[in-house]
Amino acid sequence: MMKASPSPAPTRARAAGGLAWWSRHGALAAFAVLLILNIAITPHFLSVQTLNINLTQVCTIIIVAVGMNLVIATGGIDLSVGSLMAISGVIAPMIFMGAWAGAGHIGIAVALAVVAAVAVAGLLGVFNGWLVARFGIQPIVATLILFIAGRGIAQVLVDGNLQTFTVPEFAWIGQGALFGIPTQVFVMAAMVFAAVWTMRRTRFGRYVLAVGGNERAAVMAGLPVRRIKIAVYAVSGLCAGVAGLVVIAINSASDSNQIGLGNELDAIAAVAVGGSALTGGQARLLGTVLGALTIQLIRYTLLANGVPDAAALVVKAAVIALAVWLQQAQRRT
Amino acid sequence: MVSSRLEQLYKHGAVIALVALVVFGALRYDNFLSLYNVMSVCRNNAMYALVALGMCFVIMTGGIDLSVGAVAACASVAAAKASPYGLVPGLAAGVGVGLAAGIVNSLLITRARLLPFIATLVTMLAADGCALLLADNQSIAVSYTSGFIDIGQGDVGPFPIPAVIALALYALGSLVLNRTSAGRSVLATGGGEEASRLMGLRPDTIKFAVYAASGALAGLAGVLLAAEFGAGQPTEGVGWELFAIASVVIGGTLLSGGAGSVFATLAGVLLMGTLFTVLNFENGLGVISLSAYWQSVIRGLMLLAVVVLQATVTQRRRQKHAT
């Protein structure tokens, strides 16, 4: 579905100078406006604590959005990330609280749990990629399968029950801090950095953009198109796996019904607001981070100022539309 | 030729699977084919069918409409609020709200040039919010005396009115798709937007129309929702868009646009609806008791089976006529 080309039809040559500036820095502008607005109206906004709160709340979305951005760069989309988060978040406690916990050192059990949970999410990502690459199934449908079934699997694993735990070694991922900065922020930063570096400096990055730019040409150029596709979905799965762990670590509880619910849409919105075209061929990762921060800040602003949930939805919708529209105005000129 | 037989099978795949499932149900369960059950399945699925019909046209243009569920919920509230004034005002309010939301989508897509995914995602959020605001976070009772509920709860002979409406609109949809140039232009738009613009067709007008129509159909679905359940429900409609997309895909319409069938979509809707009923009856046998969790796993597996079959066939076809 993602192919409707941003039509070149009516090229309006002279985009007003002001608009051009705004659109080049669409997400940045939206973010700046929100910041200023908050400083003006939100009580107790300027504080380290506010920064920490926003960073921790946006962490999982950014982590998921990184993988999503790679998928989108190949012209795909991954609806299953929320469900994969749930699966990873359910499996980890099953391991470190279950059979293997007693076996020896809790640290080993936690390490095993982290690796296994993320690996399972990655493998399910490979499954998504396999459906897309091997059968040529539209990404939105291919990942819809795990979107539906994935959460079901997570729920079946624990029969829908909540798992709660008190394991400081694990909770550290979500609750600990280094130099006053939450651990999860480091996790996030590392993943963003790795992705940016990969896209800028490696062959894989170029290939991803090539596949998203023109898949048939990529095939005829002898690029390993299938492997690249499988790889990006795998990366997206891995990211979702990590995000799932972060969520349960913050809460010291794993709720298969709730982990990652609706996060796919937030991640996609972050990518779009950040200026990467959903048609593929682009991966503006830093833009995506900014997009996620913008969406987070909208949420924070509305919540902190007592705007009712229902109205907040409408405002959020309007801001996303505006930000994406500004980005697109730029692409048209 | 093997592959062409496979192609046929796949073309009617949804229909064949539906028939198979019905036969299976009839043999295995008592009362499965009772008039009551058949009619209630038809009544319950009418509103999903309407949403899927709109989605089918949207997908044929190569787009997608994520907003249908939220729009239907919003429309059901509007319809409920207008229901004391009678059937027509209620109907008009619901369809009007849906149409308005559809036009917002159309404008975002054809004027602001947002991608359908983002445009309709945004409308989904906004419609969700508007539904709650309009309803003040409550479900809104419809008037039981103004004749409004007949459109949801009434019958024509043994046939539930919602099902009759849906069937009529599917017939109309099929006619439009196959026998009018607007319908063919929908396919042309999906098959190649720029090409169809160069051919002198008007893809923007077509897209405007399909999103507006999808909105209006979602609005009508909202009206049926309100009338059938006696209340406008701002929180209903979650996941309808995915249900509709799945139905369309199961019906064999290409998600990349440019090809599709209206009645196969209906078969897709009924297949999904019947599957739910079969699972309910299976639970009723008492041999196993499937939780909702297993049901989503099963739904996912069914979708998997269908799309893999679909993909295998299209791949073969592609190989046969490699350009």
Added chain:
Amino acid sequence: SLPKLAKKDKYRVGFAQSESNNPWRIAQTKSMRDEAARLGHQLVYTDAASSAAKQAADVNSMIAQRVDLIFLTPREDKPLVPAVLNAKKAGIPVILLDRDVDHALAKPGEDYVTFIGSDFVDEGRRVAQWLVANAGKRTTILEIEGTTGSTPANDRKKGFDEFIKQHPQFKIVASQSGDFSRDKGRQTAQTLLQAHPEADIIYTHTDEMTLGAIAALEASGRKPGKDVLFVSIDGEKQAVQAIVDGKLGCSCECSPMFGPKAFAALSAYAAGGTLPPFIKNEDRFYDASNAKEALAWAY
């Protein structure tokens, strides 16, 4: 007049659950299943996955299957009415659990047998009463609501807010949704605490969100129970433990243990007795005075 229920040893009863995405619902289903198994009845179970429309469809398919009686936990008070009336028309008695339907549209004792359940409004009110009595000098309240638009969120808000309004020393400075989930509850609490650091009371609609909110407060380096007083509803085991630990002030139980009462009502009805239109689930109330003992039975 109500459909009759023949006297039999074993019944085939439907149980149309509205969703099972939270511990409370899961406990409720388990209670129903266990009791049915204990009595040897066959339970035909469906799950509407949070959709009133699907729940109505589920009831219709139970009618088609001709079950003897239907237990229904209506997801919403109006949309399930047609389903209740359909069952009546088909001669199948219905007992409502946990939420009632709109009495303007369907009446207990006439359209359905009875309603067994708690009074959500009353739960909110009881928490407010406890708060007024035990708040000390604290007066500034943050409210974390359930999913916007859901019946328990609306009712628990109503009961609490109305009672608090009569005590003008209290002030609800913010009231936002936490979606009934621990994670969202935590995030909402974090944000509200940051924007309103003067707040010293947090009222949440369910224990799950409370536990999230407590974590949020602890993360900001403050002490639950001391710096901020938490009050809540549901009475799940972890919450009772939190009361014991001094982190949570009180929790009004909303018991999910419907099984025994529900099947008792069934037998009574089959025996020909007339049931009262409302069988109230007596909700216990936990605070520091009884939390230790309650740990034994809390779900």
Added chain:
Amino acid sequence: MGVLNAASPAADEGEGRARRTDPSAPDAGALLEIRGLQKRYAGAVALADARLRIGHGEVHALMGQNGAGKSTLIKALTGYIERDGGEVRFLGEPFEVHSPQEAQRRGISTIYQEINLVPLLSVAENICLGRAPRRRGLLDWRAMRHEAKALLGRFDIDIDVSRPLGEFSTAVQQMTAIARAIGFSSKLVIMDEPTSSLNDSEVERLFTVIRQLKADGVSVIFVSHKLDEVYAVSDRITIMRDGRWVHTADAHALGKSELISTMLGRDVNEAHGKTTAFTHGAGGHAGDTLLRVDSIGADGLARDVSFELRRGEILGMAGLLGSGRSETARLVFGADAPTRGSMRFAGEAYRPHAVADAVEAGMAFCTEDRKVEGIFPDMSVADNITICVLAKTGRGGVLDEQKLAERAQTLIAQLGIKCSSPAQKIRELSGGNQQKVLLARWIAMQPKLLILDEPTRGIDIGAKAEIQRLIRGLVDQGQSVLMISSELDELLEGADRIVVLRDGRSVANLEGEHISRASIVDAMAHGRTASVEGTSQ
């Protein structure tokens, strides 16, 4: 090809200059008048001052180098893009349209440069949509199919018009586009390089149709890089350079070399009377066998093809439209799987399962459809060039960016690619320049075997010569080339040996003195060679 040779070329230069006319002088009798048309893109000025005057019932050729602005002129005229300035009068009235549809309604129908039809729709719909016959308000499918068949029949094409267009070859698609355009009863039909994927006999049929149109009083604007075609069919010629009008003259009054030098803006030496720039290799210096193809075939068009390709030679592949040349190339390149036959490459058994295998083995394939299978539109020119050599530069998957940039620079200079910088997006280049970028991509790979499918399609004369020299240069360095071309001259003068395909079978392998226009044509048409015994298997 009778047509091409019968065309009256070379008139005297002086005469041509005398007849030179400037369309900026007003002319009441003109059908279309364009003056001072301008179009700027972010990076470049595509049209600075374009002028054009078309009379009634005139066939007018529009010529110019790649990037001269021909396609832009056509797009701006027909409302596909908005123009920045200039005046257009059609039928004496100001003509300002904002969409191709509007232009069509007012009497101008256009075939744009890249084939633009909807592959999933049936051929009939592609031809009729927008003016489809109706009965009682509903589409009349039978009438539609009938009409489509009739229109295609004018080109001797007899296909099942209810099949999706995408199932047919590029040539059929091109014909469909033409059929669609002439199906509208227009006053002006514009064809932007309609012949680039047609072979000689198809071109001839097209010209017959153009002449019919002319007889009916319809005017035609015709863009082509092939001089013979231009002389064969057009009444007048307008030449553009760098977005400006430079010259308009009657065709018979404009000498070939004058035309070329006006187009290029410099004198060219056409002394040796050849139409291509190929020089034959030293002859016989070709080495051992590089690729040996034995009776390969698949379900589709290529059924039984055999040939041998030696190191350091150009093997030409000739055949009529649909004879299976492209398909054979795809089989060799692993893009499709052969169901029969065997291949040997560089002395080893060769059985590609995917394109990557072929690339690994040292093959490169420049496809005939650059838009669909060639360019990465949103990537830069440099990235487009280097995408295939990434695996060979840098270490462990990390790119050596400096080396890549140098490589791209070199090739851009070497091929004379016209771009504002290596960072410019390839989609902003003119068609011919895009083609050069693709060639650069494959040359950068230094493959053992380069397969070229219509390598000079859509390329102007100047650039064509450069490319042909380049190909010869590669071969002289010991690389081998398999060249598919619909231009006989290109094959005749460029190829060391020629394999001829007919109906999916190789029917002749021609070598040395056996290569002649007559022998190739004979093999293409009848499966045998008249003058000599073909070495067909």
